[in-house]
Every structure is written in C-alpha cells, then in structure tokens.
Amino acid sequence: MKVRLMFAFLPLACAAPALAYEEAPVSNGGKVEGKVTFQGAVPTKKIIPTKNKEVCGGVREEQPIIVGPDKGVQDAVVYLKGVSKGKAWGKADKLPVLDQEHCKFKPTVQVIRPGKIDIKSSDPVLHNTHGFYGKRTAFNFALPNENAKITTDLSKPGEVRVECDAHGWMLAYIYVAETPYYMLTGKDGSFSIADVPPGNYTLVATQGYTGDVEMPVTVTAGEAAKVAIELKKK
Numbered sequence: 001m002k003v004r005l006m007f008a009f010l011p012l013a014c015a016a017p018a019l020a021y022e023e024a025p026v027s028n029g030g031k032v033e034g035k036v037t038f039q040g041a042v043p044t045k046k047i048i049p050t051k052n053k054e055v056c057g058g059v060r061e062e063q064p065i066i067v068g069p070d071k072g073v074q075d076a077v078v079y080l081k082g083v084s085k086g087k088a089w090g091k092a093d094k095l096p097v098l099d100q101e102h103c104k105f106k107p108t109v110q111v112i113r114p115g116k117i118d119i120k121s122s123d124p125v126l127h128n129t130h131g132f133y134g135k136r137t138a139f140n141f142a143l144p145n146e147n148a149k150i151t152t153d154l155s156k157p158g159e160v161r162v163e164c165d166a167h168g169w170m171l172a173y174i175y176v177a178e179t180p181y182y183m184l185t186g187k188d189g190s191f192s193i194a195d196v197p198p199g200n201y202t203l204v205a206t207q208g209y210t211g212d213v214e215m216p217v218t219v220t221a222g223e224a225a226k227v228a229i230e231l232k233k234k
C-alpha cells in the first residue's frame with residue numbers, strides 16, 4: 001500500500017512541490033498589513049450581449065480592475081506564499097458558491113480553501129461554465145436551468161479562471177488558497193493578515209488584469225509589518 005501511494009503522489013509532487021499545511025496554535029504572531037494600488041490608466045471593456053438579451057441585458061461597459069480615487073485596488077488577492085505551519089483554517093459553515101446572474105458571475109473574485117465549491121446558475125438560460133487552471137480544464141459544466149447547481153472539487157491551490165462558453169464576456173476568478181494566510185482587499189485597497197508566526201515570508205498580491213507582484217516581508221511577534229504593493233499591467 002505504501003508503495004502504491006508513493007507512486008500515486010509522485011507526479012503531483014513533481015508538478016507542484018508545495019508542502020502540506022500544518023495547523024498549530026500561534027501565540028506570538030504578528031500582522032502583515034498595507035494597501036494594494038494601481039497607478040495605471042483603468043481600461044474599459046465594452047460588453048455587447050449577442051444572445052439571451054432578455055436575461056443578459058444590453059450593451060454596457062465594465063472595468064477589469066476596480067480602482068478607487070486614491071488608487072487603491074478593490075478585490076485584489078493578497079497572500080503569504082509557502083507557509084508550512086500556522087493558524088487553523090477556521091470553521092466552514094457552508095460551501096463557497098460561484099453563481100451566475102444576468103449572465104454575470106457572482107462574485108467575480110473569491111478566495112476559497114482547497115475543497116468543494118458549488119457552481120450555480122440563477123438564470124433561465126444555458127450557461128456553459130468552464131474553469132481553468134492555466135490552460136488545463138478544472139471543470140466544464142452545462143447549466144441549462146434556473147437554479148441549476150453542480151458541486152465540484154478544487155483541491156489544488158492556484159488561480160482558477162472561469163469563463164462561460166455560451167457568453168464570451170463572462171469572467172470570474174476563484175483563487176484556491178494554500179493556507180489561511182490570505183485576504184481580499186477592501187474598497188480602499190487595504191488588507192490585514194493576522195496571527196502570522198514570526199519569520200521571513202514572500203507576500204503576493206494578484207489580480208486578474210494585472211497578474212502577480214511579490215515582495216519579501218519580515219514578521220515580528222506582536223507587531224504589524226506595513227507594506228505597500230503596486231500592481232502593474234501584465
């Protein structure tokens with residue numbers, strides 16, 4: 001049995017040499033807090049629904065990054081990379097959900113722990129909901145009916161880009177976290193990650209339009225490490 005298990009896990013280990021995360025009480029933790037900004041021009045994308053207009057709505061404009069008046073980025077994902085041991089994940093009351101309403105994903109960005117998520121449609125039209133880790137399909141579901149729902153498993157950490165094969169403008173991101181040390185930025189771009197064991201880490205900020213920015217951060221017991229991260233167009 002041991003040998004079979006070893007062979008079964010070998011390809012995974014080669015593809016992603018991530019360590020398993022171990023939960024342990026953190027009594028002397030510190031914080032990492034700061035703000036994510038984007039200084040560049042915010043583009044506008046014109047959405048022109050070509051079918052199901054009675055549900056999907058008319059022509060409109062959307063922005064692929066939400067930037068406030070002081071350049072703070074809302075809904076950027078911030079996380080500490082490769083933490084091997086630390087605070088508990090916490091209780092999960094219910095499964096996370098990616099819904100589709102008026103041919104728009106809801107929410108457009110979310111972070112989940114590795115595991116199950118419900119992919120749902122609230123629309124009475126066919127959505128063909130297609131999730132990708134990079135180029136590889138993570139799931140691909142036809143959801144033809146209002147309130148259709150399929151539970152899927154996203155157990156590999158990383159970015160899952162979600163499209164709809166029926167409505168080309170639909171786009172969402174599900175970030176599967178490695179550890180509980182993550183946060184989505186608030187409206188002003190701010191974030192605060194608590195109970196971090198003292199040590200040196202790599203902090204990553206990411207967003208669908210800009211891609212990743214990494215920076216080193218040192219966490220000291222009982223203190224807050226302040227960081228400012230600027231996202232750039234990829």
Ligand SMILES: [Cu+2]
Pocket residue numbers: 103126127128164165166167170
């Ligand atoms: Cu769709």
